[in-house]
Amino acid sequence: MFEACTDLACDNIFALLNQGPLTLTIFLHTVIIIPMFFIYFQEKKRLQEGKEEPQGEW
């Protein structure tokens, strides 16, 4: 799964993550999506506790 870095800049976090054509993309999407589960369950709990939806301007 992990191969030796062959770029010039191997001490770079993006070089480490960029193992193949999609690895960086998949990693960044995962990092972005996982906290959305937390947001989802937090909102679910708030709604189940019967709190009002805050009325935004949009």
Add this chain to the structure above:
Amino acid sequence: MSGKKVSVWTSITFWRRSAAWVTGTATVLLMWLTFNTMGQIAMGSDEDLQNGVTKRIPAPTVINYKIDYKMDEKRGHEVPVIGEKQPFFGKEWSAEEAAELLRHGKLTQQAKNCMNCHTLLGNGAYYAPDLTKAWLDPKWNDGTMTGITGKDTVEEAMAEFLMHPSQYPTHERMMPDLGITREEAVALVAFLKHMSAIDTNGFPRNFSQSAKRLEGGTHAR
């Protein structure tokens, strides 16, 4: 209350918070990536060259060195090798002179619209040979082009070709005469030599193999 049926998907707060999170994180990531890249693509210095520090983009004074390439087994492609000192147009250029020459070469390259036919570092057209590693094309170094142009060195042969391309039909698609002056030709050759020393992660893919196979150019016919 935990079993109460609620619809999170229709909750505007959920979507608002999600949108804020995604936009905010992506913004921070892109800013990080931008600054990270700027460090990676920064040009090296003359001291780096003297001390053998490998930079992706070497200093302009790399024109004072012999540039070669070798197959790097670990990286799986050819990498430029900066060798011993070699006079460029018969002299050693100072850091200021080399920087000014490269700048002139870049401006000439833009003014003459080389990219209208050629490719430079992946940008441009595929009508004429790829210029990214043109300096390393064996035809300039094996005596073919120096013989045709009657010059002693690669840089003189290249400058002569650039000034009078229509006199040297080296390719089935002949290069037109662009009215390049002697100064512009010298600057362009410096620009090409510097570009060949840039570590492009093997682009164009194994150019020496293509040059051999395609007879006379690091390009597809």
